Amino acid sequence: MSDASEVLVAHGGIAHLSTLRSHGVRPEHLRKLLDARLLVRPRQGWYALPSTAPELLQAVTVGGQVSCVSALRLWEVWCIDDHRTHVRVPSNAARLSKPRTVVAHCAAHPGVDRSSAIVGIVEALAQAFTCLSRENIIVALDSALNKGLISPHQLTEIRGLVARRYHPYFRPVDGERESGLETKCVLRLHRLNIRCRVQVRIPGVWPG
Known part of the structure; x- marks a missing residue:
């Protein structure tokens, strides 16, 4: 046993x-x-x-799985916290009874997935496009790639799961930056037409 x-x-x-x-x-x-x-x-x-984790308990309580930005936080992806629990629910859960702190994402199929209380990271990142700004979704993708939570192949897979209007969001994603703040800084500098290099190695100074 x-x-x-x-x-x-x-x-x-x-x-x-x-x-x-x-x-x-x-x-x-x-x-x-x-x-x-x-x-x-x-x-x-x-x-x-x-x-x-309270998010996992709450998701299961309403009959779903932790998803979107809530799943990304549990995966330790650099992501903003909107203080709500995002939950994927079956497509036939139209009358779902849920508190205001729960955001429901409808699955493409009926029935509850009992294999896990949280969706996979590829699905979570794809779902996040509907809840995050352009800057914050780029930060999340960059973070997941940098941490090795997704591969370049999976990044391409995510691109195929989202609407075509989001495809330009993938251009700056390379996984080189080690924090969300660093990614945001680079994005904002680029908007001002200021070129910069990240994680520059300085002999004798950094990295030690």
């Missing part, structure tokens, strides 16, 4: 019963952990550690 806590940690602190069972976790083990308050059940069939 697998330990439920270990499986949950490996899945970001939250998982569906089907996932837990596939790892050998027995229902009676889950009941004992619930009784001992070592687990919480945010929605029927879902189990989580009490320390799980």
Whole structure:
């Protein structure tokens, strides 16, 4: 029998019963952990550690997955915080009951994806085009590429997922900048027709 806590940690602190069972976790083990308050059940069939990120718990509670900028923050992509939880919900969830702090993104298909409580980073970045400004989406793409969270091939994949009017946003993205503020600085200098180089190596000074 697998330990439920270990499986949950490996899945970001939250998982569906089907996932837990596939790892050998027995229902009676889950009941004992619930009784001992070592687990919480945010929605029927879902189990989580009490320390799980609030965004994940809230998304599962309303029947969806953390998505868009909320997912990017959990992926540690440099991204603005609008203090709301962005959630992908099934296409048949038109009457979703949700608090004002939740932003719903409709999936292309009906039914709940039980494989994870958070969408993949490629989907999250594609969704963010509808919620972020041009500058902030370039920052997010640059951050994800710099951190190695996406590959150049996946960057091209994201380009194919968004509307053509957004395609020019990809031109300045190269992953060379190590912070969102640095990316914003470069973008604003370029708007003023000021050319600059980033991460310049200075012998004996930087990097050490």
